[in-house]
Amino acid sequence: MSGALNITAATVDPALLDLPWELPLENWPNEAIASLPKGISRHLVRFANLSGYVIAVKETTAEMAKGEYDMLRTLQRLDIPCVDPLAVITNRSDRKGRELPSVLVTRHLKFSLPYRALFQGTLRPDTATRLVDALAVLLVRLHIVGFFWGDVSLSNTLFRRDAGAFAAYLVDAETGKLYEGGLSNGQRENDLEIARVNIAGELLDLEAGGRADAELDPVTVSNGIVAAYRSLWKELTGSESFDASERWRITERVHRLNELGFDIEELAIKTTDEGSTVRIQPKVVDAGHHQRRLLRLTGLDAGENQARRLLNDLDAYSASFGKDGFDEEMAAHEWLIRVFEPVVKAIPRELRGKLEPAEIFHQLLEHRWFLAQNEGRDIPLAEAVGSYVNTVLRHRRDEATMIVPPTEAISIPAAMTGPVDWRDLV
Structure with a gap:
């Protein structure tokens, strides 16, 4: 190796x-190369x-x-799905001392x-x-x-199969820029238009090469990212007002x-001076780590679905x-002794063996x-407990917990967890 990297x-x-x-990367020997499919890139990319x-x-x-x-x-620190950056290598040169391009090294997903x-x-x-819908979700999360992003496209994204759908990961952040104050509507619309045009071009290219189904309409599919994006953006970021009794x-x-595939990290709830109107603003987080977070905060060992619902x-x-200013562990301790444990204790003793506490x-x-x-x-909690x-x-039946896992027996797929008012138990 010539020079010092x-x-x-x-x-x-x-x-x-x-x-x-x-x-030069294009001259790397076959024994150093991993044979994996590559996307289209303006730069030379090789797998090793x-x-x-x-x-x-x-x-x-x-x-x-x-x-x-x-x-x-x-x-990555912001929990955005993207490739893992490993290293930047500069000061490359060949055996004759001629300068070679610098490289970015990432871990293949x-x-x-x-x-x-x-x-x-x-x-x-x-x-x-489904590919376009997955990219819309990624774009919303980035925004x-x-x-x-500045160069939104299918080519700058990697996809993983995800239970009949796809999960999208950013693979090229070369043109991207992060704004601490958030994006303006104009910036978001610009990115969205770039996505629409690029996707249409990519699908038209497939069509021209005979790799698209005859029924596939590239323009219709590419327009779909606009509708999917706007619907998801409104649901994730929009505030909502309603009467305090609701x-x-x-x-x-x-x-x-939850049905859109997102979990709640926190809810910002504000009331008017008269206390008659409630305004909510959700903050969402991807699914994952619920079991570990619940165990760390409360000591409760639950299944993933149970953990998600308890954490919500x-x-x-x-x-x-008004516990937002509390240390997270302190708030969790208070929730445990004032909410979770009173609910479990409110269950008649002869019925507590039916299900584990988290499932109940x-x-x-x-x-x-x-x-x-x-x-x-x-519904007041005391009324809900009696009805349940x-x-x-x-x-x-006791044998039901042995025949069908309790979580699987629940028909709705999402966590429906409003705040439990522990005062209802008093």
């Missing part, structure tokens, strides 16, 4: 030094094997490599593929629509944190967000009772929400 990385894998950095995993190496300028590396690390590799033969309309509408909003209620409790709690919350939906009013015990729990 400059490597910028949080942690450096020593095996990185064994790759042929003295060669490294210490049991695969890396993507992109040749670019030193300034752009460093900027994209920093941006990807920032997006396992089980992910560029959009052109996600279908065999021709792209069907429903597959194209929520104030990230302007507190059940808080859980109705949570229900809609914990956050709603904190927002409703989340079923009670759902039962309370159903009552509120049917009657159009907020007498109409659901008391008639549940």
